Amino acid sequence: MKIPIQKIAELANIRLTPEEEGTLSKELEKILTHVEEINKLPGLDKVEPTSHPLASENVYREDTVLDQGTAKEVLKHAPDKHGNYFKVPKVIDGNQ
Amino acid sequence: MWTIEEAVLRAKKEGSSALRAELETRVQALDPKVGAYLNTDPLVPSPEPLRSAPFYGLPISLKDNICVKDWETTCSSEILLGHIPPYDATVVEKLKKNGAYIFRKCDMDEFAFGSSSENSAFNLKSSRLKKKFKTGPVSNPWDLTCVPGGSSGGSAACVAAQEAVCALGSDTGGSIRQPAALSGIVGLKPTYGRVSRYGLIAFGSSLDQIGPLTHTVKDAALLLELIAGHDPKDSTSINVPVPRYSRELEGGVKGLRIGIPEEYFVPGLDPEVKEKVLQAAEQFKKLGAQVRSIRLPHTKYAVPVYYVVATAEASSNLARFDGVEYGIRAAGDNLSDMYRNTREKGFGTEAKRRIILGTFVLSSGYYDAYYLKAQKVRTLFKQDHERAFQEADLILGPTSPTTAFKAGAKTADPLSMYLSDIYTISANLTGLPAISVPCGFDSKGLPIGLQLTAKAFEESLLLRAAHTYEQSTDFHTKRPKI
Numbered sequence: 001m002k003i004p005i006q007k008i009a010e011l012a013n014i015r016l017t018p019e020e021e022g023t024l025s026k027e028l029e030k031i032l033t034h035v036e037e038i039n040k041l042p043g044l045d046k047v048e049p050t051s052h053p054l055a056s057e058n059v060y061r062e063d064t065v066l067d068q069g070t071a072k073e074v075l076k077h078a079p080d081k082h083g084n085y086f087k088v089p090k091v092i093d094g095n096q
Numbered sequence: 097m098w099t100i101e102e103a104v105l106r107a108k109k110e111g112s113s114a115l116r117a118e119l120e121t122r123v124q125a126l127d128p129k130v131g132a133y134l135n136t137d138p139l140v141p142s143p144e145p146l147r148s149a150p151f152y153g154l155p156i157s158l159k160d161n162i163c164v165k166d167w168e169t170t171c172s173s174e175i176l177l178g179h180i181p182p183y184d185a186t187v188v189e190k191l192k193k194n195g196a197y198i199f200r201k202c203d204m205d206e207f208a209f210g211s212s213s214e215n216s217a218f219n220l221k222s223s224r225l226k227k228k229f230k231t232g233p234v235s236n237p238w239d240l241t242c243v244p245g246g247s248s249g250g251s252a253a254c255v256a257a258q259e260a261v262c263a264l265g266s267d268t269g270g271s272i273r274q275p276a277a278l279s280g281i282v283g284l285k286p287t288y289g290r291v292s293r294y295g296l297i298a299f300g301s302s303l304d305q306i307g308p309l310t311h312t313v314k315d316a317a318l319l320l321e322l323i324a325g326h327d328p329k330d331s332t333s334i335n336v337p338v339p340r341y342s343r344e345l346e347g348g349v350k351g352l353r354i355g356i357p358e359e360y361f362v363p364g365l366d367p368e369v370k371e372k373v374l375q376a377a378e379q380f381k382k383l384g385a386q387v388r389s390i391r392l393p394h395t396k397y398a399v400p401v402y403y404v405v406a407t408a409e410a411s412s413n414l415a416r417f418d419g420v421e422y423g424i425r426a427a428g429d430n431l432s433d434m435y436r437n438t439r440e441k442g443f444g445t446e447a448k449r450r451i452i453l454g455t456f457v458l459s460s461g462y463y464d465a466y467y468l469k470a471q472k473v474r475t476l477f478k479q480d481h482e483r484a485f486q487e488a489d490l491i492l493g494p495t496s497p498t499t500a501f502k503a504g505a506k507t508a509d510p511l512s513m514y515l516s517d518i519y520t521i522s523a524n525l526t527g528l529p530a531i532s533v534p535c536g537f538d539s540k541g542l543p544i545g546l547q548l549t550a551k552a553f554e555e556s557l558l559l560r561a562a563h564t565y566e567q568s569t570d571f572h573t574k575r576p577k578i
Contacts, residue, residue: 003452003456005452008452008455008456008459009452011455011459012411012415012439012451012452012455013415013418013432013435013436013439014436014439014440014443014448014451014452015436015437015439015440016440016448020448024448024449024452027449027510027511028449028452028453028456030511031403031453031510031511031514034399034400034403034511035400035404035466035470036400037396037400038397038400038401038469038470038473039469041394041397041473041476044469044472044473047472047473047475047476048472048475049468049471049472049474049475050471050472050474050475050478051302051471052302053288053302053303053478053524053525053526053527054287054288054289054334054552056289056332056334058331059331061328070182070183073182074182074421076180076182077178077179077180077422078420078421078422079178079419079420079422079423079424079425080425086420086421088420088434089427089428089429089430089431089433090430090431091430091431
């Protein structure tokens with residue numbers, strides 16, 4: 001299986017150098033060939049998928065307000081901030 | 097070597113600082129060779145613990161993916177440099193409450209991605225990072241040219257080198273048990289849900305568990321009873337009572353049914369490892385257990401299934417590292433540029449590899465062929481184990497197919513590295529508890545680990561069997577000369 005590496009890198013928000021694209025494609029192809037072993041298993045269409053190892057139920061609790069005063073603490077190690085906010089580069093382009 | 101009880105006894109007699117100073121001396125002398133620890137310190141020294149607390153003065157070494165308040169926590173990744181958690185992980189809170197303190201933080205494979213600890217971002221001669229961190233990889237204390245295993249390699253190496261009394265690691269596909277085996281110590285992965293993961297930086301959320309790496313099985317039992325239990329802050333932690341594991345170790349293994357999966361003894365398993373593991377099975381027979389052959393027919397699909405499920409979950413969990421809230425940021429003209437530049441700079445090769453693979457198996461058009469199929473085979477694993485546990489109380493096998501390999505031996509071939517997890521992955525896919533205990537040495541003097549697996553929440557039985565075996569051998573008393 002060949003991975004559409006540029007498209008996947010874009011989906012994953014990762015920039016890859018052309019060399020990385022080359023080596024990763026090759027390595028991942030090899031890994032996927034190994035993964036495709038599972039296609040040899042017959043009757044999988046009748047098997048239910050498992051997403052959680054042990055049976056568990058949703059946990060509910062009262063929605064209570066706690067003042068943990070963490071805003072300052074949390075912002076302490078932010079790469080960039082403005083007052084009580086995380087600061088990020090422009091999201092919407094001016095001419096759009 | 098200090099056991100937990102000896103360390104606490106000593107701290108209670110002499111105060112906690114004498115033991116700490118002695119450990120510190122060992123670290124200064126040995127860690128330049130072993131490289132188990134990161135050179136980070138807490139911003140604020142922890143307050144002197146209560147002398148009346150049961151584990152007063154017990155030093156704990158911690159894998160660097162477990163958050164400690166005011167102590168830089170990096171997952172050995174450049175992307176988290178400068179990340180100083182404003183809170184303690186629940187396990188850390190419990191340890192502190194009981195009088196223990198965090199001694200140092202341990203190196204690991206970046207984001208726990210790896211089986212050799214070579215994927216640490218600090219295993220580089222990069223001038224940007226070397227001022228602050230060590231520049232060498234973690235080495236195996238039994239042979240410094242070999243890897244300690246991974247991803248909790250720092251946690252395993254510091255205990256093996258006696259630069260620590262005990263350590264905590266995390267296990268997603270064998271990351272506690274495999275380095276414990278390769279470093280000649282005890283490593284326990286508890287049942288999924290047994291220990292709170294609040295404050296553990298997530299890798300594979302349906303697989304991750306925190307657990308102890310220790311000199312003895314009794315120490316593993318003591319640490320587990322300290323950290324286990326339900327936590328309202330982790331909705332996957334399960335509310336079942338926590339036994340006093342350390343008081344349930346005696347009683348032996350007479351009549352216990354121990355199953356050996358036929359599928360574990362296949363080509364790829366080192367003959368010396370095989371021999372020692374089968375000798376351990378003989379030892380269990382002598383101790384009164386019934387040893388029988390069992391089947392786990394889907395074993396050969398463990399690695400393929402794991403590397404689909406684990407990378408899918410990792411790609412999703414690692415989406416949060418984008419340069420906005422913590423860690424590093426690389427400049428960009430707009431938000432999306434900034435994300436991409438930050439992630440390009442911050443993630444190492446293995447992290448990128450797994451994020452790409454995980455994103456691929458979840459992407460539209462491939463989800464059914466890979467992710468959904470892997471989840472179905474995961475169901476077959478669970479059924480295999482349910483059937484096996486009708487015939488056996490415990491499953492016995494090797495922890496790792498080989499002893500410690502040379503540094504650099506598998507870095508060029510990711511698949512060969514992935515295959516070293518073949519025996520440990522099943523316990524994560526099924527959520528079952530499993531332990532690795534020393535069962536001998538190969539002809540090069542490298543340690544071999546025996547893995548035992550029990551039914552969910554049967555850690556008492558697991559620890560009792562492991563303790564009974566350990567006490568009938570002397571492998572756990574051997575220490576490396578460094």
